[in-house]
Amino acid sequence: NAGVTQTPKFRVLxxxxxxxxxxxxxxxxxxxxxxxQDPGMGLRLIHxxxxxxxxxKGEVPDGYNVSRLKKQNFLLGLESAAPxxxxxxxxxxxxxxxxxxxxxxxxxxxx
Amino acid sequence: GESVGLHLPTLSVxxxxxxxxxxxxxxxxxxxxxxxxxxxxxxxxxxxxxxSNMDKRQGQRVTVLLNKTVKHLSLQIAATQPGDSAVYFCxxxxxxxxxxxxxxxxxxxxxxx
Numbered sequence: 001n002a003g004v005t006q007t008p009k010f011r012v013l014x015x016x017x018x019x020x021x022x023x024x025x026x027x028x029x030x031x032x033x034x035x036x037q038d039p040g041m042g043l044r045l046i047h048x049x050x051x052x053x054x055x056x057k058g059e060v061p062d063g064y065n066v067s068r069l070k071k072q073n074f075l076l077g078l079e080s081a082a083p084x085x086x087x088x089x090x091x092x093x094x095x096x097x098x099x100x101x102x103x104x105x106x107x108x109x110x111x
Numbered sequence: 112g113e114s115v116g117l118h119l120p121t122l123s124v125x126x127x128x129x130x131x132x133x134x135x136x137x138x139x140x141x142x143x144x145x146x147x148x149x150x151x152x153x154x155x156x157x158x159x160x161x162x163s164n165m166d167k168r169q170g171q172r173v174t175v176l177l178n179k180t181v182k183h184l185s186l187q188i189a190a191t192q193p194g195d196s197a198v199y200f201c202x203x204x205x206x207x208x209x210x211x212x213x214x215x216x217x218x219x220x221x222x223x224x
Contacts, residue, residue: 043200045212048211058211090154097204098160099157100157101157102147102154104153
């Protein structure tokens with residue numbers, strides 16, 4: 001049972017480039033989340049989904065888009081990367097409200 | 112706005128000692144709390160949770176205490192081991208239809224051998 005898997009683990013982008021981060025969970029969870037983690041800031045919610053085909057904005061959604069076409073996958077897109085988006089990105093999933101299970105993270109640098 | 116915070120950003124203990132990590136929350140409507148452990152280079156890992164109708168819950172070597180009167184949460188780790196070295200976060204959830212967690216900034220626990 002892999003739990004929550006994030007790909008890629010590392011990525012370096014140039015300003016203005018786009019990319020997609022993939023999150024996959026094999027726990028049949030309804031809810032999925034994308035967070036970013038910056039030093040001294042804690043985890044901040046970017047977008048979340050409460051079911052297949054649904055998405056909603058979190059605390060810091062600007063510059064990001066998401067899609068949940070399949071229940072097990074939650075994609076995070078950066079439309080035009082900026083240095084301010086240099087961060088560690090975590091995906092999480094949960095059965096309902098309550099315990100969220102996290103992936104290992106994607107470390108993104110935007111130059 | 113509402114927030115979850117920690118009293119101490121760092122905590123250093125000797126191996127074998129007990130550790131206590133504290134967390135203050137300000138949202139009186141929060142009814143569910145979670146502690147996470149995050150080791151360097153890894154994602155947060157669930158440790159233990161507690162609902163607001165309880166004031167204490169025990170796990171394996173860990174105990175969470177909830178004091179709703181002063182909006183305070185603590186995580187106690189018994190017989191701390193080097194493998195316990197990590198950042199510990201508390202998180203709160205309003206429950207009901209609110210699926211979102213609000214995280215504290217974390218406390219770095221260092222266990223000295």
